Amino acid sequence: MKQVLLLLLTAWLLAACSTVQPWEKDLLARPSMALVADKLDSALDEHIYFSKEASMGGQGVGGGGCGCN
Template sequence: MNPIKKMLILITALSSLLILSGCSSLDIEPWVKPYERQNLADPIMRFGRHPIANMHVAHVLEARESARGAEGTGGGGCGCN
């Protein structure tokens, strides 16, 4: 085997070992603290705040896509429920 190829394999193995060992020693904490979660649960943080408008948009998208169930409801593209 070529000495350059051996050196390349050794460097690759050592660097991958270093990367994997570095990731395992991290102390991962949640980004959102428990006292900050009340701000994220605020109704203003929702994507759609008007339920009737959300239902209408979902209906329009289903009609445009010619398929039912695109929004997580039951049914398939055949039109059966």
């Protein structure tokens, strides 16, 4: 809960300092500025590291388990 509050506080602080106007979103609208620019690479990599490391997740929920020997 503490962590959630901290996250919200951070967001609020950041929101307060942001001044980007709707018409200034030209660069942000580009595909290269997407948070996940290549979804296939990301899906393949996530699967590889899921089967080679003991950590997973961070960017979303679920994603399908596997036996992954």
